[in-house]
Amino acid sequence: MTSKATVLITGASTGIGAIYAQRFAHRGHDLVLVARDRARLDALAVRLHEETGVAVDVLAADLTQPGDLAAVETRLREDTQIETLINNAGAAMSGQFIDQSTDDISRLVTLNTTALVRLASAIAPRLAQAGKGAIVNIGSVVGFAPEFGMSVYGATKAFALFLSQGLSLELAPKGVYVQAVLPAGTRTEIWERAGIDINTLADLMSVDDLVDAALVGFDRRELITIPPLHDAARWEALNGARLGLISDLRQAQVAERYQVKA
Numbered sequence: 001m002t003s004k005a006t007v008l009i010t011g012a013s014t015g016i017g018a019i020y021a022q023r024f025a026h027r028g029h030d031l032v033l034v035a036r037d038r039a040r041l042d043a044l045a046v047r048l049h050e051e052t053g054v055a056v057d058v059l060a061a062d063l064t065q066p067g068d069l070a071a072v073e074t075r076l077r078e079d080t081q082i083e084t085l086i087n088n089a090g091a092a093m094s095g096q097f098i099d100q101s102t103d104d105i106s107r108l109v110t111l112n113t114t115a116l117v118r119l120a121s122a123i124a125p126r127l128a129q130a131g132k133g134a135i136v137n138i139g140s141v142v143g144f145a146p147e148f149g150m151s152v153y154g155a156t157k158a159f160a161l162f163l164s165q166g167l168s169l170e171l172a173p174k175g176v177y178v179q180a181v182l183p184a185g186t187r188t189e190i191w192e193r194a195g196i197d198i199n200t201l202a203d204l205m206s207v208d209d210l211v212d213a214a215l216v217g218f219d220r221r222e223l224i225t226i227p228p229l230h231d232a233a234r235w236e237a238l239n240g241a242r243l244g245l246i247s248d249l250r251q252a253q254v255a256e257r258y259q260v261k262a
Contacts, residue, residue: 011089013040063115073122112156131175
């Protein structure tokens with residue numbers, strides 16, 4: 001099998017990232033797998049190479065650590081075989097904002113936003129110059145639902161959505177595809193790591209179903225892919241309302257309801 005362009009996947013040792021790795025390997029793509037757990041990465045790399053024959057490189061990195069993050073950035077900048085970035089690494093956090101430690105919040109924000117945008121920044125100029133490639137950011141429906149009670153996590157996922165929309169406007173004309181994938185509850189280890197008993201959560205989507213749906217959107221070159229949203233018109237209406245709001249902004253004039261009465 002002749003290998004296709006390489007795909008770099010973060011958070012690749014388990015869950016969504018591992019299934020992305022499996023799917024792209026079976027499509028004939030060489031892989032660079034990034035995660036903290038070297039042993040799990042090595043085991044996955046061996047299995048995928050044996051199954052498909054593609055080359056699978058492993059890069060053990062904790063993306064909350066500046067040195068590790070810089071190493072992945074360098075690989076994205078310099079390895080011209082990498083044409084797709086799957087920005088999947090992320091974490092969640094249980095509990096109310098006032099009960100969460102500032103350090104834990106900072107680590108969550110670093111992983112879910114800083115690492116995501118730095119990795120996109122590392123690869124985007126090269127892809128734009130080449131006129132091809134893709135950046136996939138894994139967001140969440142929580143990013144437009146503060147009512148779900150995950151304020152910091154949801155805010156980081158809102159960032160991922162906004163960033164994807166903005167990057168698409170900039171990069172699509174240059175031939176670079178950007179996709180935001182917005183899962184709802186999915187059966188992964190993120191819940192256990194956040195201190196949430198997965199058995200208390202009903203009706204979670206399987207990881208295989210989520211990634212397969214995301215790849216349908218990827219192949220269609222969708223900007224926003226929301227596998228759990230059954231009525232696509234709902235997203236179109238929300239986005240249309242947003243665009244309508246923008247058109248009603250009058251930058252130089254205060255709205256009448258805020259004007260001081262004489």
